Amino acid sequence: MIRAIARVLEERTHAAPFGLKALRYLFPDHWSFLLGEVALYTFIVLVGTGTYLALFFHPSTAQVVYHGSYAPLDGMQMTEAYRSTVHLSLDVRAGLLMRQTHHWAADVFVAAIAVHLMRIVFTGAFRKPRELTYYVGLTILGLALLEGYLGYSLVDDLLSGMGLAIGYGVALSLPFIGANVAQLIWGGPVPGTADFWSRMYITHVFLLPLAIATLIAIHLALVASLHHTQFGGGRRSERRLVGLPALPSYAPRSLALMFTVFAVLFLLGGLVQINPIWLWGPYHVADGTNGAQPDWYLGWLIGALRLMPAFDVTILDYTVIPNPFWGGALFPSVVFGTLYAWPSIERRFSGDRVRHNLLDRPRDVRWRTATAAAFLSWVLLIFMAGSADRAYILFGWSYETQLQIYRVLVFVLPPVVFWLTLKICDELRRNEEVERHRHEAEDEARAAANRV
Amino acid sequence: MTRRRAELVVAALLVLAALCAAGFVAVYALDAIPDQTQYLGLALGAAFLCVAGALLVAGRHLVVTEDGESEYGHPSPETAERLVDIGDETVAGIRRRRLLTGAAAVATTAIGAALLAPVVSLGPVFDLAAMARTPWRRGRRLVDEEGNPVPASAIQPDEFLTAFPEGADPEEIGSPIILVRLDPASLRLPASRRSWAPGGIVGYSKVCTHAGCAIALYRAPLFQPAEQPPGLVCPCHYSTFDPATGGTVVFGPAGRALPQLPLRIDRQGNLRAGGTFSGPVGPSWWGVRRGRATS
Numbered sequence: 001m002i003r004a005i006a007r008v009l010e011e012r013t014h015a016a017p018f019g020l021k022a023l024r025y026l027f028p029d030h031w032s033f034l035l036g037e038v039a040l041y042t043f044i045v046l047v048g049t050g051t052y053l054a055l056f057f058h059p060s061t062a063q064v065v066y067h068g069s070y071a072p073l074d075g076m077q078m079t080e081a082y083r084s085t086v087h088l089s090l091d092v093r094a095g096l097l098m099r100q101t102h103h104w105a106a107d108v109f110v111a112a113i114a115v116h117l118m119r120i121v122f123t124g125a126f127r128k129p130r131e132l133t134y135y136v137g138l139t140i141l142g143l144a145l146l147e148g149y150l151g152y153s154l155v156d157d158l159l160s161g162m163g164l165a166i167g168y169g170v171a172l173s174l175p176f177i178g179a180n181v182a183q184l185i186w187g188g189p190v191p192g193t194a195d196f197w198s199r200m201y202i203t204h205v206f207l208l209p210l211a212i213a214t215l216i217a218i219h220l221a222l223v224a225s226l227h228h229t230q231f232g233g234g235r236r237s238e239r240r241l242v243g244l245p246a247l248p249s250y251a252p253r254s255l256a257l258m259f260t261v262f263a264v265l266f267l268l269g270g271l272v273q274i275n276p277i278w279l280w281g282p283y284h285v286a287d288g289t290n291g292a293q294p295d296w297y298l299g300w301l302i303g304a305l306r307l308m309p310a311f312d313v314t315i316l317d318y319t320v321i322p323n324p325f326w327g328g329a330l331f332p333s334v335v336f337g338t339l340y341a342w343p344s345i346e347r348r349f350s351g352d353r354v355r356h357n358l359l360d361r362p363r364d365v366r367w368r369t370a371t372a373a374a375f376l377s378w379v380l381l382i383f384m385a386g387s388a389d390r391a392y393i394l395f396g397w398s399y400e401t402q403l404q405i406y407r408v409l410v411f412v413l414p415p416v417v418f419w420l421t422l423k424i425c426d427e428l429r430r431n432e433e434v435e436r437h438r439h440e441a442e443d444e445a446r447a448a449a450n451r452v
Numbered sequence: 453m454t455r456r457r458a459e460l461v462v463a464a465l466l467v468l469a470a471l472c473a474a475g476f477v478a479v480y481a482l483d484a485i486p487d488q489t490q491y492l493g494l495a496l497g498a499a500f501l502c503v504a505g506a507l508l509v510a511g512r513h514l515v516v517t518e519d520g521e522s523e524y525g526h527p528s529p530e531t532a533e534r535l536v537d538i539g540d541e542t543v544a545g546i547r548r549r550r551l552l553t554g555a556a557a558v559a560t561t562a563i564g565a566a567l568l569a570p571v572v573s574l575g576p577v578f579d580l581a582a583m584a585r586t587p588w589r590r591g592r593r594l595v596d597e598e599g600n601p602v603p604a605s606a607i608q609p610d611e612f613l614t615a616f617p618e619g620a621d622p623e624e625i626g627s628p629i630i631l632v633r634l635d636p637a638s639l640r641l642p643a644s645r646r647s648w649a650p651g652g653i654v655g656y657s658k659v660c661t662h663a664g665c666a667i668a669l670y671r672a673p674l675f676q677p678a679e680q681p682p683g684l685v686c687p688c689h690y691s692t693f694d695p696a697t698g699g700t701v702v703f704g705p706a707g708r709a710l711p712q713l714p715l716r717i718d719r720q721g722n723l724r725a726g727g728t729f730s731g732p733v734g735p736s737w738w739g740v741r742r743g744r745a746t747s
Contacts, residue, residue: 026521026522093480093488094489096489097492097493100489100493101493129527162666162688165659165664166664166688168663168735169662169664169734169735172664172734172735172736172737173736174738177738178738179737179738180577180578180580182737183577183579183580184571184572184575184577185575186575187575189582189583189624189625189626189734190664195574199574225525227522235521239523240521240524242521243520244519244520245520248516249511249515249516249517249518252507252510252511255507256507256508257504259500259501259503259504262497262504263500264497266493266496266500267494267497267501269493270490270492270493270496271490271497284622284623285625285627285659286597286622286628286658286666288665288667288668288669288687289668289687290687291687292687292688302689305705306689306690309705310691310705310706310707311705312707312708312736312742317741317742318739318741319707319708319736319739319740319742320739322707322737322738322740323662323706323707324662327705328663389687
């Protein structure tokens with residue numbers, strides 16, 4: 001049966017050589033190589049659940065009065081976007097499962113990409129010849145952040161509106177062009193025209209998913225064309241790749257991972273509440289709430305906006321660069337700029353222009369590991385500063401004092417982490433050396449005993 | 453695990469997955485079970501988990517796990533060279549190459565610009581007048597969220613009230629204001645704003661000048677001598693404005709004062725606007741005046 005199908009297909013496509021290559025593609029075995037796969041499988045869930053949501057969601061800012069099944073909102077003025085989301089959550093069967101799974105998947109998608117990126121940086125997988133793969137992956141991360149932001153903004157609940165207001169503030173703050181750009185995107189001052197919702201919608205459900213899917217395809221094509229990297233040892237070398245072939249060995253494992261990802265996301269979506277928008281209420285320009293937080297992956301930007309002291313560039317009475325620019329535009333540009341430039345920076349400092357197929361163990365390239373760890377600690381600290389308001393509300397810690405501490409730590413902690421990481425790398429290598437000597441001595445002793 | 457046993461386990465897991473999936477359909481179809489979302493997620497998640505388990509067992513015990521080896525590929529400069537040759541061959545017949553390259557570049561740029569031009573329709577990109585407009589006019593009555601007039605007596609110390617211009621769109625960024633009542637003796641408004649706060653009631657734009665969130669918090673001291681003075685706080689990044697001094701920034705990242713709205717009390721005892729805001733409403737942008745309050 002399968003043989004017959006294969007024969008018919010081959011006669012119509014001549015694609016068998018390609019198929020043979022695909023089935024015999026080798027996957028080196030290491031747990032950290034699965035992070036990218038987790039992101040890929042999460043993307044499938046995002047497209048599936050998102051399509052289901054789009055069948056019920058109305059991207060409209062028409063003002064309506066709610067008279068649905070959720071009594072606490074009865075009689076409230078809201079947009080059709082918010083009303084339809086409450087409706088699909090509480091009245092459409094399986095609607096809430098799909099919405100919560102979609103939201104969880106978005107959080108996991110960005111998390112998987114971020115951890116995958118750390119693996120790539122710490123093991124030097126971005127080195128020649130795989131720089132393009134790395135740039136494409138980084139771009140996927142950037143687009144995923146924007147995609148997530150648009151996703152929770154579309155709902156038009158209170159948190160959406162506050163997030164969009166901040167987005168507008170950051171857009172306005174761009175030097176020279178800010179006001180014009182913001183007017184272009186929003187169609188006018190915040191909260192924007194009805195057209196703005198159409199723009200967010202088409203971008204969220206079509207333009208960005210298409211761009212991300214295309215980049216994923218390019219990313220995978222590049223990975224396959226150059227083959228996976230691998231850690232050294234055994235018969236693995238710069239020239240020889242050792243790994244499990246897709247069939248028979250690797251595909252069952254990868255598919256098992258895929259179904260595990262599906263399972264975890266739907267279990268989360270069913271059992272763990274996320275973004276209960278009916279509790280936040282609809283957004284109005286005049287409304288806000290204390291302790292409001294975005295999804296985790298925008299926490300670093302909130303932190304940067306909070307940390308930045310009151311500093312605007314001004315000439316006489318005129319504003320040149322308003323404050324949100326520093327935390328909302330410059331900071332992410334520095335982070336992404338550094339990441340994009342990293343392969344070039346490293347090449348300049350190391351003078352290393354050779355092709356690499358073997359990965360570095362982080363301890364073996366101590367200066368890169370230390371730099372990356374310091375950079376990571378800097379971003380993580382700013383990320384944590386974003387939660388200062390929650391710490392204030394939960395523990396009563398003075399918000400002002402927290403900020404002062406963070407403002408000092410962002411300068412102190414990265415150098416400390418850098419130094420500490422160097423020491424840890426050295427220590428790990430020294431221990432290995434000691435182990436190796438001990439083994440050699442034991443072997444010698446054993447050999448000597450045998451001779452006797 | 454023996455092969456025979458592994459086969460049985462895989463089959464059992466797949467049957468279990470089918471049962472879970474059937475359970476999902478049952479919960480969905482019945483639609484009478486409380487906590488439906490939870491059971492739906494549980495059923496679907498369990499079904500996927502069983503399939504994952506089956507695949508794992510199959511991958512470990514039923515298929516061969518054997519490393520394969522292959523050589524990494526090499527770049528092929530010769531092939532790249534041939535690609536370039538083909539390109540050269542294509543343009544070999546063209547003599548005035550620079551002229552044509554220049555003309556093509558001009559055409560590409562012009563057509564690109566033409567295709568981009570309609571983007572301008574998206575918004576009033578060159579007309580920023582809308583950003584300075586607010587519905588507030590001298591004599592305009594203040595109304596609350598329900599649209600009722602706001603009597604001055606409704607503003608109590610230690611509380612704030614949100615008000616809008618009567619008959620205007622409350623969803624406009626220039627509409628909402630925040631009203632608080634301070635001890636008139638504690639006011640230190642600029643000289644030009646002496647008459648803006650009848651009975652100690654001050655009104656400010658409710659939209660933060662930092663990033664445009666609503667000023668939703670009012671810090672009212674319980675014991676004035678020991679605590680921080682009253683402050684209007686934005687919950688987004690904790691910019692704090694002093695209502696007693698004309699909305700000046702006392703903490704946080706905001707770069708300019710909250711625009712103040714002059715108030716007066718009409719004969720019915722209701723609040724009305726005595727003019728328009730002291731400065732532009734909402735987050736700052738390039739070129740906006742800071743409107744430093746001079747006393």
